[in-house]
Amino acid sequence: MKSALFVDFDNVYSGLRKLDPMIAERFGRQPLEWVQWLIRDLALPEGAPTDAQRRLLVRRVYLNPQVYQRFRPSFNHGGFEIVDCPAMTSEGKTSTDIHMVLDMVDLLQHQVHYDEFIVFSADADFTPVLRKLRRWDRRTTVLAVGFPSAAYRASADLLIDTDQFVRDGLGMGQGVAREFEEPPPLADAVPALAPVSAPVVVESAGLPSVEALTERVRAEVQRADLPVPCARLAARLMHEYPGLSPEWLGQGGFRRFLESLPLAPLVLDWTASGGHLYDPVRHVLRPHTPLRTGIVAADWGIGPSLLALIRQVHDTTGVPLLSPRDFRALFEAVVADVAAQPFQLNDTGKRVRDHLRETGHDISRESVNWVLRGLLLCGHSFGAGEDDVATLTYRLVGNLINLCRREQVVMDDTAPAQLQHWLTGAVVEA
Numbered sequence: 077m078k079s080a081l082f083v084d085f086d087n088v089y090s091g092l093r094k095l096d097p098m099i100a101e102r103f104g105r106q107p108l109e110w111v112q113w114l115i116r117d118l119a120l121p122e123g124a125p126t127d128a129q130r131r132l133l134v135r136r137v138y139l140n141p142q143v144y145q146r147f148r149p150s151f152n153h154g155g156f157e158i159v160d161c162p163a164m165t166s167e168g169k170t171s172t173d174i175h176m177v178l179d180m181v182d183l184l185q186h187q188v189h190y191d192e193f194i195v196f197s198a199d200a201d202f203t204p205v206l207r208k209l210r211r212w213d214r215r216t217t218v219l220a221v222g223f224p225s226a227a228y229r230a231s232a233d234l235l236i237d238t239d240q241f242v243r244d245g246l247g248m249g250q251g252v253a254r255e256f257e258e259p260p261p262l263a264d265a266v267p268a269l270a271p272v273s274a275p276v277v278v279e280s281a282g283l284p285s286v287e288a289l290t291e292r293v294r295a296e297v298q299r300a301d302l303p304v305p306c307a308r309l310a311a312r313l314m315h316e317y318p319g320l321s322p323e324w325l326g327q328g329g330f331r332r333f334l335e336s337l338p339l340a341p342l343v344l345d346w347t348a349s350g351g352h353l354y355d356p357v358r359h360v361l362r363p364h365t366p367l368r369t370g371i372v373a374a375d376w377g378i379g380p381s382l383l384a385l386i387r388q389v390h391d392t393t394g395v396p397l398l399s400p401r402d403f404r405a406l407f408e409a410v411v412a413d414v415a416a417q418p419f420q421l422n423d424t425g426k427r428v429r430d431h432l433r434e435t436g437h438d439i440s441r442e443s444v445n446w447v448l449r450g451l452l453l454c455g456h457s458f459g460a461g462e463d464d465v466a467t468l469t470y471r472l473v474g475n476l477i478n479l480c481r482r483e484q485v486v487m488d489d490t491a492p493a494q495l496q497h498w499l500t501g502a503v504v505e506a
Contacts, residue, residue: 077120077131079190080134084138085140087198091221096421107150113245140170141160193216198223206218219241223394225483283325297342297353304353306334400501403498403499405437407499421449454478469496
């Protein structure tokens with residue numbers, strides 16, 4: 077699959093810097109690492125052929141040389157075309173967006189047929205061009221750090237999860253893995269798909285034997301702390317052994333190929349997220365559960381009007397759908413953790429999640445990270461003496477209200493207070 081990458085450096089760097097300056101520096105200093113992750117491990121957008129492999133033919137980064145000149149060597153070494161976009165106004169506005177749009181439209185009509193356009197930016201101004209690309213039957217993949225508009229999200233075929241990009245693409249927080257996912261790629265520790273327990277025997281046709289592939293798959297599961305996503309496993313095998321797909325040793329597809337291997341006692345589960353392979357002795361595959369839509373107001377100790385408001389805000393912003401009791405516990409855990417140890421997004425999120433589970437609150441790492449990112453992106457500075465439940469919830473409510481207004485959601489004047497009651501757990505029993 078022929079792909080073209082367009083990076084709005086100023087937008088992505090500033091968004092990552094709000095989360096953690098170290099993450100932003102890693103993004104700017106080591107672009108070749110996350111480019112390899114894009115090529116090797118990132119899932120393909122919806123509608124792409126199942127046996128396709130991403131070929132990144134165009135790499136362009138757009139940056140303000142007056143501010144980010146120090147990152148030019150890194151992107152030059154990463155094989156990028158660098159487009160200088162200096163400030164054009166006294167407010168610092170650059171021409172990055174128009175440069176990117178013109179370049180995308182130019183490639184759309186190029187003699188080379190580009191199947192996928194990858195856009196790194198949270199700027200909603202790119203929404204019309206994404207829709208144009210869709211009309212021309214091109215796939216679009218977007219990394220938007222922060223809270224992109226609903227229209228922007230809906231216009232992309234694949235939205236790269238920020239946590240996944242930071243953890244896997246940038247290699248930050250290797251000890252942190254979201255539920256249903258494996259640890260970061262083994263490339264950070266050993267060569268991709270390098271044999272662990274047995275040498276790979278390559279057949280005369282240039283492909284590994286069934287026995288060798290079976291041992292490699294077993295080794296992958298053995299080294300994983302969580303069930304291994306089948307999509308990730310397929311991507312690594314295709315990267316290491318070009319020519320293995322699309323035939324998959326005569327099986328005609330990866331699923332049939334994997335099911336044909338003698339992997340017992342390992343277990344294959346295809347019920348959710350593209351399938352997982354795991355060791356039932358060491359791993360626990362959490363059942364796939366749909367979004368909690370059957371919540372009864374009385375169960376949460378709230379009235380129907382507040383529940384309706386919560387659903388509306390959740391649908392608009394993606395805020396976790398947690399009970400008032402769970403939200404209160406989450407904020408108290410954050411306050412206690414940052415009082416005891418310096419804040420660091422990945423480490424703090426993991427410690428908070430672990431503490432919540434130990435105290436009987438089944439709150440996912442994704443939900444914890446959503447709250448922490450929301451606070452960082454709205455300007456909260458942890459460790460500055462304002463890390464109390466009242467302040468944190470007040471600022472997150474302000475962020476939720478702003479996101480709803482951006483999406484033109486009409487809310488009455490009582491909404492902020494009601495949301496504050498929800499997040500702090502200070503609701504009146506129904």
